[in-house]
Amino acid sequence: MSGLSHLPIVSNAPNQLAEGIGASSLGACAPAPHPVALIERSFALQQDANHKAMLSRVYGSHLPMKLHMEQVGAQEHRWRR
16 A cells, blocks of 8 residues: 555646647647648649640740740739839
C-alpha cells in the first residue's frame, strides 16, 4: 500500500476531447500542413504552364509568348494607374 502514495497525481490533466489526442505533447509546435496543401498551391501555376504547352504544340511557340507578353503588359498597365 505504501507504493500507491508515491504515484504522481496530475492536477491539470489535458482535456483530450476538447484539445485532441496528443495536443499536450505537441506544446507550441505548429500543426503540420495537410499533404494536399502543396498541390493546391501549385495547381494554378501548373495549369497555366500546361495550357501554354498545349497552345505551343497546337499553334506554335509564338502564341504562348504573345499571350505572356499581353499578360505582362496588362499587369504593368494596372500598376501605372
